[in-house]
Amino acid sequence: MILGRFLFGALKNVIAVPLIAFFLASMCCGGGGKKEEKCNGIVVWHWMTDRHETLLKLANQYKAETGKEVRFELNAPSDLYTTKVIAAAQTGSLPEIFGVLGGSPDMARFINKNYIHNLTQDMEINGAEWKNYFFLRALEMNAFQEGNQWKVPAGIYGVPIDVTNIQMLYNKDIFEKAGIIKIPETWAEFIQAGDIIKEKTGEHFFVSGFGETWIINSMVMNFAYNLMGEEKIIKTFKGDVLYTDPDWIAVFSKFKEMVDHKFFASGVVTMINKSAERLFATGKAAITYNGSWCVNVYKSMNPKLNYAAMFFPRISDQFPVVIQGGAGSSFVVSENSAKKEEAIQFLKWLTTKNVQITLATDTSNLPSNKSAVGKMSIILDTFAKNMDNTIHPSALPCLEDPSVEEAIARGIQSIIIGETTPEKMAETLQTLKQKIKAQNA
């Protein structure tokens, strides 16, 4: 017994010291996670699951053409990707090329903290050869103008590898069944078409992922641009025009009108875009509002879906109709990378015409290189042709406060469920706007 206790005591002392040393050493050295293969070339972090295979193929092609190695690392979903990029920025371990999701405010934070390289000189060299590859709107989203609200030095900071825009899409079969030949161009025609379709086919007229606030906000902005123009929108963001202005109330009233005509699919206010896509793909709704990426989605959900894109219905003749769009996915170059030049050369190659055609054909996304348009399916070409009519709020010199943006989307949801009116919603927004202004002051 005594011997046993002695042996246990001795053993305890013998084990204790190495065990503690091991724990402390492992804490200092980090865990024994998967050891990543060392890459001699450049590393690209991305979040695009649907494009990963094609990007790997292009990396091989680049190596064959130039002998330089590029490694694409997929980190999905986008939330996880964003967290990883922020963590890497904080620990100084960003790769040569990466993307910043979240639009201009997030991009500005990264630039102001010196994580992103300014590409203006590279874009402007040789008579702006590289810059001229792109759709203007795609570049705008990656550039900052002089005097922007985030105090970012003016310049181009990102390289768009594809573009997107959001348009109305209609089911040709449902329109034909209802006997509608002329596709609606004005708001009055849109309402009329909706009434006819509801009466003659019994199908839902309109479906979209209104559970996702960005979709509602983009539709609100389309109406607002058409009714009051960009200048007044910016003035509103700056607080010089009130949300209780009749034009804004008219914008919110468009949703009320759609409610009154019973256009919305049931449960639209909490519907995610994927569910809305399923409804449209299965022919249960006549019209949807969706981005150009939907072409890929509908192809996988229902290859026989007979649909086409239509331009957003005009509610006023005062200002041109513009739709939301711009760069789809963009890459930036790490300011602190030792292989900056190699990274820039690779991005130049990735945005050349032939590579862009491969990317667009393989992934059904719109190319960022404007000379690659015309080599794709009819529906994608229709989307691409409207790129010149796009605008993205992130490209504006001044953005609305995220809380107000959220309140706009939630307010529209409340209008759709009959909880509020456009007038009350406008008052709520204005109150919030003033509260934020007071807090910032």
Place this chain on the structure above:
Amino acid sequence: MPNRYKSFFDKFTNFAFVIPALVLFCIFNIYTFLDLFCLSFLKWDGLVGGASQFMGLKNYWAVFQDGIWWSSVWHAILITFLALTLQNLLALLLALCVDKIIRGQTVYKVIFFLPPVLSGIVVGLIWDWIFNGDYGLLNHWLTLLHLDQITRAWLADPLTAIYAVAFIHMWKGFGWGFVILLAGLQNIDMELYEASEMDGASWWSKSRYITIPLMIPIFVIVSILTILGTMQIYDLIVSTTRGGPGYHTEVPITRILHSMHGMQNYGYAAAQGIVFGIILLIVSLGQIHFSKKFKQD
């Protein structure tokens, strides 16, 4: 070795075994909490390298004035109340039934424990489909029962959205309570029941004087787990309503995440987190106090 040193060395050895865990606890719990507390007094956009602005108590004042935040807390409290009562009552009833079953107990345990092990996102998507206004299974059954007048998009209707979410949460969560309560029931010494039966005790007397008093610690554990688990509900909300329609199903975690990722105001999010933590602490302490008092009575 003198006894004095030997005793010290023995004590040191014992403490030394705890040091690694203590260091990890300090780094990942104490330090992070203190850091979060400090952060709640700042305005910071979440990136290292930029200056953060000291806000004093402004973040906390803003939290107290934030109506949407408090309505989200109320939603969490409502779901928690429903879970504490209905969910745990169901769990207790099932545990009492299964406790009496001699054969096939394992089958029931597996069946009832299946929902908790499913991912919240998956459960949310399944119920999103069941509650769908157009092609949902619930509306289909109601139509078959000639109850068309009450069919609706359950998750999109402001009258039913929060209750629909609470129902999904309770369906997903009752298995935890069931397993813990069943383990508690099976730990009660059968001799106590046998002795009371010999004394002529009725079913009610056995429940009143044996089952309930001995189960109180288990009820406390289940209640605290329910409160903490339900107040922090997040995945089901994201996969069903995303806080909508309007703000009808917003909960504290969705608001904190909105402050971080939507508003890029990590300081405000930290203040919300601290306030929320204090609420959880108060509720849990209240629950423990209430249970102790009940046990004494």
